[in-house]
Amino acid sequence: MTAAHVPKKEPFYIERRSTLEKLMFGTGRVRRFTQDSPVLPDVWLEYAIDPKLENERLTVRASGTEDHPPVHLLLTPFREVSTGIVRKEVRARLEREWASEHTWRRHDHKPRVIYNQSTVAATVHFEDLVRVLIPMTDWWGRLVKRFPIEHLDDDGVQVKLAAAVRDPEHPPLFTGTDGKERLMPPDVLWLIRVVGAIALLHRGIPLPEVFTDEKRGPGQAKDEDWLPLVEAVADLLRGVAPQNPDARIHMIALNRVCTPSISGSRLAVKADAAARVFDISCKDLRWAVMDSGIDARHPAFRKRDKEGVAQKATEEGENAFDGFLTRVRETYDFSKIHLLLDPNDPLTPDTVDDNDPETREQLENLNDALSAGRSVDWSLVAPLLRIRHDAAYKAPGSGSDHGTHVAGILGGNWPKNDSADMLEEDLVGVCPDIELYDLRILDDAGNGDEFTVMAALQFIRWLNSTNDYMAVHGVNMSLSIPHDVANYACGRTPVCDEAERVVSSGVVVVVAAGNQGYRKYALAEGGSSDAYNTISITDPGNAEAVITVGATHRVRPHTYGVSYFSSRGPTGDGRSKPDLVAPGEKITSPLPGALSGVKDGTSMAAPHVSGAAAMLMARHNELVGRPQRVKEILCRTATDLGRERYFQGSGMLDILRAVQSV
Numbered sequence: 001m002t003a004a005h006v007p008k009k010e011p012f013y014i015e016r017r018s019t020l021e022k023l024m025f026g027t028g029r030v031r032r033f034t035q036d037s038p039v040l041p042d043v044w045l046e047y048a049i050d051p052k053l054e055n056e057r058l059t060v061r062a063s064g065t066e067d068h069p070p071v072h073l074l075l076t077p078f079r080e081v082s083t084g085i086v087r088k089e090v091r092a093r094l095e096r097e098w099a100s101e102h103t104w105r106r107h108d109h110k111p112r113v114i115y116n117q118s119t120v121a122a123t124v125h126f127e128d129l130v131r132v133l134i135p136m137t138d139w140w141g142r143l144v145k146r147f148p149i150e151h152l153d154d155d156g157v158q159v160k161l162a163a164a165v166r167d168p169e170h171p172p173l174f175t176g177t178d179g180k181e182r183l184m185p186p187d188v189l190w191l192i193r194v195v196g197a198i199a200l201l202h203r204g205i206p207l208p209e210v211f212t213d214e215k216r217g218p219g220q221a222k223d224e225d226w227l228p229l230v231e232a233v234a235d236l237l238r239g240v241a242p243q244n245p246d247a248r249i250h251m252i253a254l255n256r257v258c259t260p261s262i263s264g265s266r267l268a269v270k271a272d273a274a275a276r277v278f279d280i281s282c283k284d285l286r287w288a289v290m291d292s293g294i295d296a297r298h299p300a301f302r303k304r305d306k307e308g309v310a311q312k313a314t315e316e317g318e319n320a321f322d323g324f325l326t327r328v329r330e331t332y333d334f335s336k337i338h339l340l341l342d343p344n345d346p347l348t349p350d351t352v353d354d355n356d357p358e359t360r361e362q363l364e365n366l367n368d369a370l371s372a373g374r375s376v377d378w379s380l381v382a383p384l385l386r387i388r389h390d391a392a393y394k395a396p397g398s399g400s401d402h403g404t405h406v407a408g409i410l411g412g413n414w415p416k417n418d419s420a421d422m423l424e425e426d427l428v429g430v431c432p433d434i435e436l437y438d439l440r441i442l443d444d445a446g447n448g449d450e451f452t453v454m455a456a457l458q459f460i461r462w463l464n465s466t467n468d469y470m471a472v473h474g475v476n477m478s479l480s481i482p483h484d485v486a487n488y489a490c491g492r493t494p495v496c497d498e499a500e501r502v503v504s505s506g507v508v509v510v511v512a513a514g515n516q517g518y519r520k521y522a523l524a525e526g527g528s529s530d531a532y533n534t535i536s537i538t539d540p541g542n543a544e545a546v547i548t549v550g551a552t553h554r555v556r557p558h559t560y561g562v563s564y565f566s567s568r569g570p571t572g573d574g575r576s577k578p579d580l581v582a583p584g585e586k587i588t589s590p591l592p593g594a595l596s597g598v599k600d601g602t603s604m605a606a607p608h609v610s611g612a613a614a615m616l617m618a619r620h621n622e623l624v625g626r627p628q629r630v631k632e633i634l635c636r637t638a639t640d641l642g643r644e645r646y647f648q649g650s651g652m653l654d655i656l657r658a659v660q661s662v
Contacts, residue, residue, distance in 0.1 A: 023193040072255035075120040083115040089247035152234035162226040196229025265554040265583035270656035282434040291403030292442040293396035295592035296328035297321040300414035331387040331438040378462040408589035410607035430611025474508035476610040478603035480538030490572030496543035503545040506625035512602035514538030514567035536567040551584025551605040569646035578649040582608035
């Protein structure tokens with residue numbers, strides 16, 4: 001019996017792939033570009049292929065049920081582990097699986113497992129990938145230490161997981177076997193999203209319509225939509241054999257078809273070494289983070305002594321939360337500026353108390369000035385944008401966690417002994433004692449515009465010009481605006497010009513290169529093709545004077561080079577960009593609400609360079625106010641990764657070498 005021919009281009013397959021990509025990487029403006037699972041993304045996607053489209057590999061059971069074909073995989077053991085030992089362990093675990101009785105096991109195919117000096121090749125079904133191979137990885141070992149997998153059989157836990165799995169990067173608390181409450185590992189929730197969806201597909205159970213609806217997607221799913229995925233994973237993982245530490249797998253990848261030719265960073269950039277060798281402190285420097293907002297209440301931003309002990313407020317009215325001093329000096333909500341600057345239709349932001357007589361007077365004076373056509377007077381605007389650090393303080397919401405994450409990379413300092421068992425190790429940014437300005441240019445939904453960015457940049461120049469000292473030494477902008485090719489010369493858009501003015505005023509400006517380095521193109525003959533995207537730097541990264549930062553791997557930049565998603569040069573008018581690269585993959589940093597999480601992107605690379613610039617100025621005070629010299633030193637001392645100039649810029653950031661070179 002043979003299956004009829006079905007064209008490769010099939011809407012159902014496209015829906016499956018699109019749905020699984022959303023489950024793996026998330027959706028929205030801020031999404032992850034890599035994932036922590038040792039199983040590479042294309043492996044998961046291969047198991048999601050509709051078997052009706054794979055005629056040459058389709059197996060039709062006597063019962064008429066169609067099996068998904070096994071997938072050819074390459075298993076990379078850890079360096080100290082023999083491939084022969086791994087192959088033996090895989091075979092033994094598979095034999096135990098073949099001898100077991102599972103209601104979902106419909107195939108009797110016994111995979112071939114072979115090996116050479118460096119890799120193990122195995123052709124396995126999805127259930128064997130999950131039950132045999134994944135439990136052999138270090139990722140699984142760390143997972144089950146934090147979340148005993150037998151918890152999945154608890155009906156109450158399943159209901160709680162279904163409610164939490166919508167957002168795996170912001171995990172809830174759960175009660176462990178020792179009775180203590182801990183953060184539920186985000187990997188557990190991620191596992192449910194991906195493995196649960198594929199498990200249902202393999203059992204012929206359609207996913208809830210919300211998952212495949214392009215206009216809605218997984219983000220709109222309700223608790224009851226997720227519960228079948230949780231139950232499928234619980235069933236699939238029941239009775240999994242414990243791990244053998246002597247036969248660990250590092251990575252699981254596709255064994256790709258060959259044819260004839262006709263996706264601890266502080267250590268990587270040497271911030272720790274520079275701080276130790278030169279005893280550098282950035283406590284007298286201030287950096288503005290233009291983003292979605294910083295949670296100033298977070299323990300990571302408390303002032304601490306050299307022993308890491310948080311400093312308590314001693315006087316009433318000090319800049320403090322919960323009795324502890326914060327290094328977030330001031331907070332301004334520029335996302336509300338549109339409400340203030342229209343004299344014909346002025347609206348009051350919800351952060352402004354217009355019942356206060358003094359505030360009411362400020363609003364009237366501002367409106368009079370704007371009605372008269374005078375230049376924006378920041379002395380009138382700033383107090384109305386300022387969010388006071390008091391009992392009424394409004395921290396960024398869970399949907400606006402990007403800014404806190406970015407600020408944590410630059411200046412976080414969260415010892416594990418001050419985290420109520422939330423951390424497994426200290427979470428320390430590049431400059432753990434630097435002071436920060438929180439300039440919120442993105443609203444709670446992650447939306448912003450060029451106007452708001454320019455306004456915040458103008459405010460920084462005003463802030464520096466109205467003080468006897470330099471109030472802000474640097475700016476970090478982990479954001480991007482697509483370059484308008486038809487209307488502006490590259491690097492001469494309004495936001496680029498404004499960034500140039502800030503640099504000319506003596507402020508270091510560090511900008512993310514953008515995440516446009518990878519594209520998927522539809523082919524005329526059907527299907528799609530993955531491709532890298534040159535000339536993809538976004539604004540304000542196209543500005544000549546700013547430091548434009550691309551992304552690389554957090555610990556193995558020489559091996560992996562430039563991250564696949566990182567935007568590449570040259571600029572549209574032929575200038576060399578990015579300027580250099582820094583770690584931007586799987587970076588762990590604080591999140592609002594005294595939490596932490598992992599994110600990817602050039603957004604994460606930029607604050608590493610901001611921190612490097614701050615350390616350079618802290619060590620050599622004569623560089624304060626000389627941003628072009630700072631840029632030149634950082635680029636000149638970067639480490640060549642051996643990649644093309646328009647990919648890597650000058651190379652990988654090296655803070656120790658930069659400090660030593662002056």
